[in-house]
Amino acid sequence: MDFAKLYNSVSLWLQANWGVILKYLIFLIVGFYLSAKVSKVVASIMKKRNVDPAVINLVRKLVYYTLIFVVLLSVLTGLGFNINSLLALIGAVGLGIGLALKDSLSQIASGIQLVIFRPFTIGDFIDLGSASGIVQDIGFFYTTLKTLDNKVITVPNNVITTSSIVNFTKEKIRRVDATFGIGYSDDIKKAKKIMLDVASKNEKILKEPKTEVFVIELGDSSVNLELRAWVDPADYWDVYFYLLENVKIEFDKNGISIPFPQMDVHLDGGLSK
Template sequence: MAAESEQPSMPIISEMGQFGGWLTNHSDLIIQYCVNIIAAVLILFVGYLLSKAIANGTAKVLHKKNMDKAVVQFIHGLLRYALFAIVFVAALSRLGVQTASVVAVIGAAGLAIGLALQGSLSNFAAGILIVIFRPFKSGDYVQVSGVAGSVDSIQIFQTILTTPDNKMVVVPNSSVIGSPITNYSRHKTRRIDLVIGVSYSADLNKVKSLLLALCEADSRVLKDPGVVVGVQALADSSVNFVVRPWVNTSDYWDVYFDLLQSIKESLDKEGIDIPFPQMNVHLNKVES
């Protein structure tokens, strides 16, 4: 009985012996593969750190050169991804993969992916054009593709805007390039355009002198170019004056609001009416 119980373990012992022999015969190959895998992992890890460090270092140098923040962020992202792609190919090469065939496969796959992702590629190309031609820079207040806001960053595929009420808007770069761009911050000065309506009974010369004096009294209004005040239109219920002072771009909204308030208060003080829509209702008694 004891001999019979020992017989089933013999094949297992034999298989273990064969496996041990295979390990002994191929120990050099196994060690080489293990070394290659460890080396590939180290290449990926160290390469990731180096690509990150190089991209960050380049960004710091560009910042010191006073390059625009949005451009720096675009170059940082592009450089980091490109370097890591090189590191990935190097890791594959360490594993014994033929990099020439990998590049060919990547090229073929890139063509197929490019056809499938034409929009993303157009966004990438548009991002490069934005960086080269620089229609705006970080912090500029712009209107692009129907959206107005301050430029936060230019990324590889999209431009990030922050609206005046602190909303983040992501605009694809192709939409930025493919639509008119209005940059409100590019020039140092801007013109305020106001239309002020007064009644037909008002003394037009007096109104013109008053509007001109109010603009010139504000120290934020520029002397050159001068303020333009004139009759713009004889409307249905009012005589419309156009008021066009020039101010520094940073003072635009402050002067805009203050000037409107000053004009209203001064016209009221001088007894000059500002017409507003009115409706007269006449009730006629019908005798039965």
């Protein structure tokens, strides 16, 4: 290739068309600016109408990149490029990229599914089996979670859509189950009353549905009682830890034992001297 000729040709073309180039450069800059502004306006309108934040985020990005694409096509058309040939080239390149990045496209499709079907939204606490945390962002490729100990987990969207999703905050109330084992010689009714009294002193525990205690198992070394109380999802762990600590304290005060695993060894014939 003769680079000197190519350079001369490009130089002559730029000299002959610098006015047009300047015009479309300004058009390009203004187009990029307006694309960003329009996408923000759309997001603002959706926010005022209480649309789900995940939907707002997805629509904002779709509007922005669609407008950018239109601006670029307009500029190329104005500069004399053959758009039909360009679109055919984009299609061919897109096909090749699609085959090479099929996993990424799967993540995008999964992200759209998450926004449409809404198994969770931003702010929900979810468990995916392999990861759990509060949803921070739902993107095209990944969903970001923040764990209770302040770690950030990034999960591919196609992993989420093929996993079982447990949403702990989708409902307005959540049940706390706290299990305690007492000795077989202890008074079951007395233990149940103590547990209910402890629960009644916590203002975060809802009055309705009412708090209940059941015998759920006759274990190898203990009678297992389960206290079931209903709370706001945000109060779950505070109430759970409160019950564990305070029921134990009250059991100790009232002589209710909590058995622990132990082994009794019996020697046949006594000890040899």
